[in-house]
Amino acid sequence: MSGLISVDEALALLAKNALSLQAETVALDNALGTRLAAPVMARVSRPPASVSAMDGYAVRLADVRTVGARLRVTGDAPAGRPFKGAVGKGEAVRIFTGSVIPDGADHVVIQEDADRDNDALVCRDAYSSTEHVRKTGIDFAEGDELLAEGEFVTAAALSVAAAGNHGKLDIYRRPRVGILANGDELRAPGSALAPGQIVNSNPAGLGALIRQWGGEPVDLGVAQDTLMAIRERIDAASDIDIFLPIGGASVGDHDLMRPAFAGAGFTPVFEKIAVKPGKPTWFSTRDGQRVVGLPGNPASAFVCAHLFLKPLLTGAGQHALIKARTVSPLPAPGRRETYLRATVQVSPDGMLQVKAAPNQDSSLIRPFLLSNALIRRPAEASSVAAGELVDILPIGPLVPGLV
Ligand SMILES: Nc1nc2c(c(=O)[nH]1)N[C@H]1C(S)=C(S)[C@@H](COP(=O)(O)OP(=O)(O)OC[C@H]3O[C@@H](n4cnc5c(N)ncnc54)[C@H](O)[C@@H]3O)O[C@H]1N2
Numbered sequence: 001m002s003g004l005i006s007v008d009e010a011l012a013l014l015a016k017n018a019l020s021l022q023a024e025t026v027a028l029d030n031a032l033g034t035r036l037a038a039p040v041m042a043r044v045s046r047p048p049a050s051v052s053a054m055d056g057y058a059v060r061l062a063d064v065r066t067v068g069a070r071l072r073v074t075g076d077a078p079a080g081r082p083f084k085g086a087v088g089k090g091e092a093v094r095i096f097t098g099s100v101i102p103d104g105a106d107h108v109v110i111q112e113d114a115d116r117d118n119d120a121l122v123c124r125d126a127y128s129s130t131e132h133v134r135k136t137g138i139d140f141a142e143g144d145e146l147l148a149e150g151e152f153v154t155a156a157a158l159s160v161a162a163a164g165n166h167g168k169l170d171i172y173r174r175p176r177v178g179i180l181a182n183g184d185e186l187r188a189p190g191s192a193l194a195p196g197q198i199v200n201s202n203p204a205g206l207g208a209l210i211r212q213w214g215g216e217p218v219d220l221g222v223a224q225d226t227l228m229a230i231r232e233r234i235d236a237a238s239d240i241d242i243f244l245p246i247g248g249a250s251v252g253d254h255d256l257m258r259p260a261f262a263g264a265g266f267t268p269v270f271e272k273i274a275v276k277p278g279k280p281t282w283f284s285t286r287d288g289q290r291v292v293g294l295p296g297n298p299a300s301a302f303v304c305a306h307l308f309l310k311p312l313l314t315g316a317g318q319h320a321l322i323k324a325r326t327v328s329p330l331p332a333p334g335r336r337e338t339y340l341r342a343t344v345q346v347s348p349d350g351m352l353q354v355k356a357a358p359n360q361d362s363s364l365i366r367p368f369l370l371s372n373a374l375i376r377r378p379a380e381a382s383s384v385a386a387g388e389l390v391d392i393l394p395i396g397p398l399v400p401g402l403v
């Protein structure tokens with residue numbers, strides 16, 4: 001298949017060609033940023049029994065409906081050692097935050113609201129309904145599905161799984177993403193540069209994004225501008241799940257990535273996208289392996305990694321867009337769906353406002369530093385005036401200090 005397709009069509013084709021990875025069992029410590037291969041069911045209820053929310057005394061509500069109620073303290077229920085007996089009429093048991101509420105009790109009087117004299121307790125307040133008791137299973141009940149198959153494992157998901165009494169998780173193994181730069185002019189960061197040479201800067205940032213999205217970046221180095229040099233790198237990397245060739249994607253005499261992968265048996269799924277930046281982004285498959293070909297221009301590579309590589313790694317479908325007010329007017333985008341690097345902030349009146357970087361040239365790297373969102377302008381849309389709402393795709397946290 002060839003020709004220009006829309007962003008939505010590209011996303012649908014990526015979803016249709018989702019990775020199929022083996023499942024493995026790992027300790028919780030190693031599961032962050034992976035995807036679950038099986039649902040996580042609660043092995044316990046949380047809390048496992050009704051517990052006290054405060055330090056004080058477990059009593060029967062019926063005994064403390066009037067001010068000055070006098071009770072007899074019959075024992076202690078420290079957290080982890082439930083009281084063996086029951087709380088009878090006119091009785092109280094010393095209790096602590098997290099302790100199991102003893103049988104018979106249905107209310108906790110906090111210690112600040114009662115006077116203790118040896119085994120006597122006098123309440124300074126009257127109560128009409130149960131207070132400070134956390135009922136069994138209010139967080140979740142044994143057998144509940146806590147996390148679904150395919151879910152991305154976040155910090156919160158790890159705590160939930162641990163609380164559900166799981167020390168290990170069944171996850172899909174992290175996809176290995178082989179970053180293959182291409183260009184006779186490219187040299188490693190920190191090299192002495194001859195005239196015409198430039199730094200191979202794209203893999204550093206892309207590798208970090210891949211890690212953030214649950215993949216394992218693999219540096220396949222820089223292939224020189226010959227079909228044979230590229231092919232050698234492809235053939236030497238048989239354990240790669242997603243090849244990420246950078247550059248050599250366009251129509252120039254030295255743009256050899258597509259033919260090199262085609263020669264290695266990869267079948268094109270799409271060859272370019274009506275998107276700006278990043279029109280030459282392409283996608284091919286060979287059995288279980290995928291190729292997401294990114295343009296070499298740094299902005300194109302970075303933006304298209306967010307748009308097309310992230311969904312393949314995280315399993316997310318459509319992009320989740322939100323609205324923000326643009327602080328500057330935006331021109332009509334033309335025939336390609338356009339993504340502008342931008343800074344989203346919270347304005348003094350508490351609304352999201354977004355500022356497009358003034359220069360959107362696809363060769364620029366520095367604007368990444370301030371970009372925590374991409375403004376999406378649909379193909380053929382009209383220009384917008386300052387103050388109008390536009391769609392944004394968040395790609396980073398809100399800029400600190402502006403909330
Ligand atoms: N006649 C046409 N020319 C171009 C078209 C077109 O449709 N017709 N498309 C343009 C668009 S859009 C883009 S985007 C670029 C894509 O070019 P390539 O993917 O082939 O990338 P290269 O030519 O290899 O490099 C472009 C640019 O990026 C620099 N680069 C490459 N790799 C890296 C790297 N790893 N780290 C940092 N910088 C890198 C490279 O030096 C070039 O300056 O094509 C347009 N041309």
Ligand code: MOO
Nearest residue numbers: 277278279300362
């Ligand atoms: O659309 Mo190309 O990605 O930079 O200019």
